[in-house]
Amino acid sequence: xxxxxxxxxxxxxxxxxxxxxxxxxxxxxxxxxxxxxxxxxxxxxxxxxxxxxxxxxxxxxxxxxxxxxxxxxxxxxxxxxxxxx
Amino acid sequence: xxxxxxxxxxxxxxxxxxxxxxxxxxxxxxxxxxxxxxxxxxxxxxxxxxxxxxxxxxxxxxxxxxxxxxxxxxxxxxxxxxxxxxxxxxxxxxxxxxxxxxxxxxxxxxxxxxxxxxxxxxxxxxxxxxxxxxxxxxxxxxxxxxxxxxxxxxxxxxxxxxxxxxxxxxxxxxxxxxxxxxxxxxxxxxxxxxxxxxxxxxxxxxxxxxxxxxxxxxxxxxxxxxxxxxxxxxxxxxxxxxxxxxxxxxxxxxxxxxxxxxxxxxxxxxxxxxxxxxxxxxxxxxxxxxxxxxxxxxxxxxxxxxxxxxxxxxxxxxxxxxxxxxxxxxxxxxxxxxxxxxxxxxxxxxxxxxxxxxxxxxxxxxxxxxxxxxxxxxxxxxxxxxxxxxxxxxxxxxx
Amino acid sequence: xxxxxxxxxxxxxxxxxxxxxxxxxxxxxxxxxxxxxxxxxxxxxxxxxxxxxxxxxxxxxxxxxxxxxxxxxxxxxxxxxxxxxxxxxxxxxxxxxxxxxxxxxxxxxxxxxxxxxxxxxxxxxxxxxxxxxxxxxxxxxxxxxxxxxxxxxxxxxxxxxxxxxxxxxxxxxxxxxxxxxxxxxxxxxxxxxxxxxxxxxxxxxxxxxxxxxxxxxxxxxxxxxxxxxxxxxxxxxxxxxxxxxxxxxxxxxxxxxxxxxxxxxxxxxxxxxxxxxxxxxxxxxxxxxxxxxxxxxxxxxxxxxxxxxxxxxxxxxxxxxxxxxxxxxxxxxxxxxxxxxxxxxxxxxxx
Numbered sequence: 001x002x003x004x005x006x007x008x009x010x011x012x013x014x015x016x017x018x019x020x021x022x023x024x025x026x027x028x029x030x031x032x033x034x035x036x037x038x039x040x041x042x043x044x045x046x047x048x049x050x051x052x053x054x055x056x057x058x059x060x061x062x063x064x065x066x067x068x069x070x071x072x073x074x075x076x077x078x079x080x081x082x083x084x085x
Numbered sequence: 086x087x088x089x090x091x092x093x094x095x096x097x098x099x100x101x102x103x104x105x106x107x108x109x110x111x112x113x114x115x116x117x118x119x120x121x122x123x124x125x126x127x128x129x130x131x132x133x134x135x136x137x138x139x140x141x142x143x144x145x146x147x148x149x150x151x152x153x154x155x156x157x158x159x160x161x162x163x164x165x166x167x168x169x170x171x172x173x174x175x176x177x178x179x180x181x182x183x184x185x186x187x188x189x190x191x192x193x194x195x196x197x198x199x200x201x202x203x204x205x206x207x208x209x210x211x212x213x214x215x216x217x218x219x220x221x222x223x224x225x226x227x228x229x230x231x232x233x234x235x236x237x238x239x240x241x242x243x244x245x246x247x248x249x250x251x252x253x254x255x256x257x258x259x260x261x262x263x264x265x266x267x268x269x270x271x272x273x274x275x276x277x278x279x280x281x282x283x284x285x286x287x288x289x290x291x292x293x294x295x296x297x298x299x300x301x302x303x304x305x306x307x308x309x310x311x312x313x314x315x316x317x318x319x320x321x322x323x324x325x326x327x328x329x330x331x332x333x334x335x336x337x338x339x340x341x342x343x344x345x346x347x348x349x350x351x352x353x354x355x356x357x358x359x360x361x362x363x364x365x366x367x368x369x370x371x372x373x374x375x376x377x378x379x380x381x382x383x384x385x386x387x388x389x390x391x392x393x394x395x396x397x398x399x400x401x402x403x404x405x406x407x408x409x410x411x412x413x414x415x416x417x418x419x420x421x422x423x424x425x426x427x428x429x430x431x432x433x434x435x436x437x438x439x440x441x442x443x444x445x446x447x448x449x450x451x452x453x454x455x456x457x458x459x460x461x462x463x464x465x466x467x468x469x470x471x472x473x474x475x476x477x478x479x480x481x482x483x484x
Numbered sequence: 485x486x487x488x489x490x491x492x493x494x495x496x497x498x499x500x501x502x503x504x505x506x507x508x509x510x511x512x513x514x515x516x517x518x519x520x521x522x523x524x525x526x527x528x529x530x531x532x533x534x535x536x537x538x539x540x541x542x543x544x545x546x547x548x549x550x551x552x553x554x555x556x557x558x559x560x561x562x563x564x565x566x567x568x569x570x571x572x573x574x575x576x577x578x579x580x581x582x583x584x585x586x587x588x589x590x591x592x593x594x595x596x597x598x599x600x601x602x603x604x605x606x607x608x609x610x611x612x613x614x615x616x617x618x619x620x621x622x623x624x625x626x627x628x629x630x631x632x633x634x635x636x637x638x639x640x641x642x643x644x645x646x647x648x649x650x651x652x653x654x655x656x657x658x659x660x661x662x663x664x665x666x667x668x669x670x671x672x673x674x675x676x677x678x679x680x681x682x683x684x685x686x687x688x689x690x691x692x693x694x695x696x697x698x699x700x701x702x703x704x705x706x707x708x709x710x711x712x713x714x715x716x717x718x719x720x721x722x723x724x725x726x727x728x729x730x731x732x733x734x735x736x737x738x739x740x741x742x743x744x745x746x747x748x749x750x751x752x753x754x755x756x757x758x759x760x761x762x763x764x765x766x767x768x769x770x771x772x773x774x775x776x777x778x779x780x781x782x783x784x785x786x787x788x789x790x791x792x793x794x795x796x797x798x799x800x801x802x803x804x805x806x807x808x809x810x811x812x813x814x815x816x817x818x819x820x821x822x823x824x825x826x827x828x829x830x831x832x833x834x835x
Binding site for chain 2: 040041045048049060061062
Binding site: 194 | 536563568569570575578579580582583586587588590591592595596597598599600601602604605606608609611612613614615616617618619620621622623624625626629632633636639640660661662664665667713714715716717718781826827
């Protein structure tokens with residue numbers, strides 16, 4: 001699980017082009033949207049594609065992302081239970 | 086009331102018709118132009134529908150009498166066709182007999198040819214001619230060339246509000262006495278670029294778009310071109326021109342909220358409508374029909390609906406509909422085709438139906454006009470909004 | 485009728501222009517592409533804020549910030565940009581992704597950012613500016629269209645301040661296509677003489693130049709914009725006649741023009757336009773600038789930057805002189821540009 005969380009952080013930094021941010025800067029339980037990293041709806045769409053491409057998880061409604069992308073913890077939980085690759 | 090600027094000609098090609106008459110017939114008989122694509126080789130063929138014009142590029146080239154070695158993009162082909170119709174409709178024989186300009190608009194320009202040849206340019210020398218056909222300006226140069234126009238030519242690209250802004254600039258130039266006559270409008274062809282772009286935003290419906298419906302799932306992309314001829318009152322008088330309608334109000338405002346999404350309360354849209362009323366010198370109650378932007382995305386229709394309610398606070402909202410269920414969302418051309426529809430609404434005293442509507446939205450009590458309605462129409466307000474928070478309103482009036 | 489003054493300028497180009505008008509210019513005749521001098525972006529926005537910005541957007545933000553700061557005005561009544569090619573870095577990126585991934589696994593960012601009005605809308609969002617926001621995309625008159633629109637509003641007192649700018653960016657792939665199409669001179673074909681061209685095509689570059697236009701003269705004023713005209717297509721002879729008529733229409737005689745700024749770009753095929761216009765002004769100091777800025781659709785905004793600085797300083801840098809004429813004082817200046825025989829612009833500025 002810890003390895004997956006680290007992996008997710010690295011991927012998020014890469015796909016969202018978060019220069020100057022390291023995985024250590026992102027706490028597992030910190031909110032990704034709103035406060036914290038202050039990500040927005042476009043970032044959410046990027047993360048939806050990340051789930052599809054790297055973990056074989058297809059979301060059809062962008063609203064589903066809201067709960068999944070609350071924090072690294074929630075994201076890792078979702079990936080663990082739903083991944084197809 | 087502001088006297089406005091005279092509209093003396095119009096031309097259009099869209100998924101519901103190859104000229105003004107065909108478009109009017111489809112609008113009044115409820116025939117939508119949404120279908121699977123025949124012309125585009127996309128992997129999404131089976132899952133989504135489009136407001137596609139069924140003519141192929143080869144057919145358009147023959148119709149326009151272009152030489153075989155031309156490098157017209159589909160955007161330029163459609164634009165030229167519609168612009169020529171508009172000039173003919175205005176009874177213009179010598180386009181340069183007055184100071185005449187062209188204000189075109191497009192969002193993708195020649196992307197349709199670029200995406201077909203992108204990796205081929207180095208292997209197929211016969212495709213190299215299309216490199217110069219990529220940018221928006223090339224589309225306008227080609228239209229001007231085909232019209233034989235020498236003068237002020239420019240192109241606006243503010244995403245899906247583009248053509249409204251072209252109409253606005255043209256009207257302002259006539260008012261300022263900079264031009265005697267100006268051809269204004271927009272053109273956009275379907276392209277894999279925009280199909281996939283809107284798909285990544287997850288705002289394409291897998292069915293027929295349903296503007297202002299509670300269960301709306303998104304838009305159908307479309308393609309179209311339309312142009313209006315605007316002329317100064319001096320030219321109208323001298324030539325004894327028939328005035329189809331007038332552009333009396335216009336405004337552009339920015340939502341300054343988000344790169345793609347509209348603000349929750351429709352701030353930019355509200356500002357655009359309010360300013361357009363000011364320019365027109367009329368009050369909101371004087372509007373008989375609103376042709377909404379109404380793309381049928383969850384975000385747009387909510388934001389636009391709220392903006393309309395803000396503008397009509399304490400007043401009755403006029404009859405309104407979105408014609409995008411007929412044509413799909415034709416991006417930069419949308420405001421141009423809807424300008425033609427607004428003029429048709431005035432000329433024929435008809436409110437076009439908002440197709441595919443079933444359920445009122447939860448957020449507010451707004452019901453679009455779902456059946457065709459005949460009544461006297463003096464003034465029409467047309468909204469168009471685009472990426473980058475670009476919000477535009479144009480108001481048309483009976484002469 | 486309102487007047488139009490240039491009260492602030494910001495410029496990102498192949499020269500060190502972010503920090504003011506250079507006293508010396510980098511001139512490299514050997515290359516067919518001039519790299520820009522990159523500003524220190526971190527001085528203008530945080531990495532998080534710029535995570536989606538391509539080069540052109542970044543340069544546009546820097547240039548517009550500098551222009552507004554110099555004019556001491558961060559709330560323009562309108563924001564108007566011009567860009568011939570638009571945001572091609574993101575447009576190339578998205579198109580490549582579509583083709584390479586066969587329309588799968590695409591993400592929205594580059595699509596969103598590829599829209600032509602990205603720079604104008606990003607500025608609006610950053611400023612919270614809800615005013616008029618337009619973007620023109622008409623080849624070499626993209627910038628002049630923005631200028632024209634701004635002047636229309638200032639003339640009519642519909643606006644008191646308008647932020648305008650021209651932005652262009654280049655990508656490696658587009659560069660290779662432009663070489664293939666014969667728009668950029670072939671690699672290793674130099675040295676290139678921009679003024680006395682003997683080969684076709686041009687030396688390219690990219691850049692962003694913004695101007696804060698206001699209806700009042702103030703300490704930071706560079707020049708007044710008297711008039712601007714745009715014509716889609718002319719012959720060289722017609723261009724020369726047009727320049728004359730344009731000046732007369734502004735109640736000036738040819739001899740009242742103290743300097744002419746011409747868009748010579750080293751393309752022997754279309755140089756005749758500049759020569760034809762120049763001929764009528766052989767008595768006046770003439771300048772060129774694309775040997776220091778490179779050619780791009782909005783390079784003429786760099787030309788206006790040069791002209792405005794010369795009127796302000798009353799000095800013509802020797803690197804930019806196209807002839808040996810000089811004047812004790814520079815009052816009225818004509819700028820002329822075209823690209824490949826299309827998109828002609830005539831701009832008249834004054835002290």
